[in-house]
Amino acid sequence: MIRTVQTTPYKDQKPGTSGLRKKVPVFQQTNYAENFIQSIFNSLEGFRGETLVIGGDGRYYNREVIQIAIKMAAANGFGRVLVGRGGILSTPAASNVIRKYKAFGGIVLSASHNPGGPTEDFGIKYNIGNGGPAPEKVTDAIYAGTRTIETYKIAEVADINLDTEGSQNVAGMEVVVIDPVTDYAELMEKLFDFPAIRNLIGGGFRIVFDAMSAVTGPYAKEILENRLGAAKGSVLNFIPLPDFGGHHPDPNLVHARALYEEMMGDDAPDFGAASDGDGDRNLIIGKGIFITPSDSLAMLAANASLAPGYSKGLAGIARSMPTSAAADRVAEKLGIGIYETPTGWKFFGNLMDAGLVTICGEESAGTGSNHVREKDGLWAVLLWLNILAVRMESVQDIARQHWTTYGRNYYSRHDYEEVDADAANGLVTALRDQLATLPGKTFGKLKVATADDFSYNDPIDKSVSNNQGIRILFEGGSRVVFRLSGTGTSGATLRVYIERYEPDASRHDTETQAALADLIAVADEIAGIKTRTGRTEPTVIT
Structure with missing residues (x-):
């Protein structure tokens, strides 16, 4: 009835x-x-x-x-x-x-x-x-x-x-x-060289994957352990729980701290990874090195042709506006298009459907390709494993060679979670009021080149998305971006993205927050973060 x-x-x-x-x-x-x-x-x-x-x-x-x-x-x-x-x-x-x-x-x-x-x-x-x-x-x-x-x-x-x-x-x-697993696992077998990955793992290559008591557990257990031969126990917290075991299923350096510490240890596995609550985000850590999501996107794009599903090359790369420009340099070298969109995977769909891009990514730990129309945490892990199986080099070696070739984009995101909504909106309004007067101003050694509130004109359906994030770009390629996130459920989350491009390989070993220290200070000076939010430090730094 x-x-x-x-x-x-x-x-x-x-x-x-x-x-x-x-x-x-x-x-x-x-x-x-x-x-x-x-x-x-x-x-x-x-x-x-x-x-x-x-x-x-x-x-x-x-x-x-x-x-x-x-x-x-x-x-x-x-x-x-x-x-x-x-x-x-x-x-x-x-x-x-x-x-x-x-x-x-x-x-x-x-x-x-x-x-x-x-x-x-x-x-x-x-x-x-x-x-x-x-x-x-x-x-x-x-x-x-x-x-x-x-x-x-x-x-x-x-x-x-x-x-x-x-x-x-x-x-x-x-x-x-x-x-729920079979169709997805079969798709992964078509995209990646499973025999090569099995040979890598069979040769003593050790992996650890933290499913964070979330949905990726059954997928990772089936693919990594059953189909690729990783040792039993390589997939941690693989049973999805209604409360995620009381943990926060966000694969970052705060909520996946135990994995990070294991990967920084003397007897660390060769490769560590994690995924989030619904399986669309990823964390990539090599022995002794964390790969930022922005760098991961760039490195995956630069090496994607090593996997069978991408052997014919990429049509283009897309990234969200707050994501670092590391992928732009890969696209330039490959001679393919690069597309900068607002945050939100839905903006990549038109580009993929039109055949303009193959790989997409966001700094918020999401990477994926045109095999589906969502970001895909386990896909990113498997592409990394395919690349490692072909190149037979460590994650750290691949990262350092990439930076030497393309330069390093020092990058970090500072999240201020559950900020009073009125205070957060007031901060953004005050920033918008400054945009016209910021260009040409100097803050220490930093000089503002341009400042705007990012708008996106979709090249496919011609739709326009305004007010997608405030960008302050400095001479020399550094920048700071401010956004209010749309993924929380209470208060407001202020995200501040800080980026510095460093082409000199001799300067690629600086600790990230130290490399960005002057930009972090300028971001607070311009936006009045401490004054307006009452927060002396971010809730989460990634």
């Missing part, structure tokens, strides 16, 4: 860069999740009888919302739902399933790298038929719908069994529970 339920709008359901994210108790409000899901369906056309993919990262409240979404999909006219066993689908795996089975779209339940649990974070986002996050015209329509919604449709049926693979019927709609 299909029931139409009367409801009233919530005014706080505006999607951010990766869908709608709130605390679990917010989503548990009467009709809160139902309103947003119905607003997704109301914004779409032509899906009757089509396939919808549903899955999530296994965090708290994942199963409950999956049951709601399935019943609502049936009530709204979808013909089939594909859902991962146990409600599990990593974000890149969900993108792959949408693409492989030519689904109309997908609902991904995740708050990415944010903590999980009864009082922690939850999220819902919609992915379109190319497998990528919905573009702004779709999310704008969804938001508009949430503000006027009066009813939603839902099938009054029992919950389905999410833990057994196979087909079930929900109010005339087929629901197929699929193995």
Whole structure:
């Protein structure tokens, strides 16, 4: 039986860069999740009888919302739902399933790298038929719908069994529970030289991968240990837990500190990596060296042709505006296009669909390629392993040779989390008011060349995205960028990105924060960070 339920709008359901994210108790409000899901369906056309993919990262409240979404999909006219066993689908795996089975779209339940649990974070986002996050015209329509919604449709049926693979019927709609790992693992085998990686590992090459009690665990266990022969126990924390074991599943040097310390030890493995809550981010650490996400993007692009899936070369590279310009130098040498977009993976989708770029990346630990339309943490790990297997050099040697060839972009991101929203917005407003007067000013040895609020003109659909981050560029290539993040669920997160280009190889051994010290001081002087936020230091430095 299909029931139409009367409801009233919530005014706080505006999607951010990766869908709608709130605390679990917010989503548990009467009709809160139902309103947003119905607003997704109301914004779409032509899906009757089509396939919808549903899955999530296994965090708290994942199963409950999956049951709601399935019943609502049936009530709204979808013909089939594909859902991962146990409600599990990593974000890149969900993108792959949408693409492989030519689904109309997908609902991904995740708050990415944010903590999980009864009082922690939850999220819902919609992915379109190319497998990528919905573009702004779709999310704008969804938001508009949430503000006027009066009813939603839902099938009054029992919950389905999410833990057994196979087909079930929900109010005339087929629901197929699929193995969440197999399709993704098969795709990875097509892209990478698994025999070469097996030979590397079989020769004594040691790896450690921290799945952070999150969704990548089953994928990494199957691929790294079962298919590539890494020693049992190489994949840590591989069982996805609703609260991620009480940890923060963000693969950075704060929340993955134990992995970093192991990789800096005297008896460190040869290669260390981690992924996040929903499997789309990565951390890469070699023996004795951390590879920043910006550098990782550049190094992967420079060596991608060593993997079978990229042997014909790259069409182009795309990076988010705050990401360092290291990849630009690779693109220049390869003679291919480089595209600078706002933060948010959805901006890469048009470029990939048009065949303009092959590899994309963001400084926030996301890298990926046109194999899916999401960033992909395990993909980055496997490409690194493929490169190491072919070059037979250490991570540290590859990094140093890269810097010698291209120069080094010293780079860091300072996050000030859960800042008072009014204070954060006041800081940004004051920065915008200074933009016209900053060029030509000097701060110590630094002279401002240009200053602007980044706008992006999409070369494919001609859409314009304004106010994407304040850039202050200094003579000589250094810069500071300020953004308010759209991935948090409370207060505001101020992100400050600091970058210095150093072409001289004899100066490539300076500690990063020391190399950036004068720029860090100038960023505070210009923006008044300490004064306006009351914070004396960042919450997280990456």
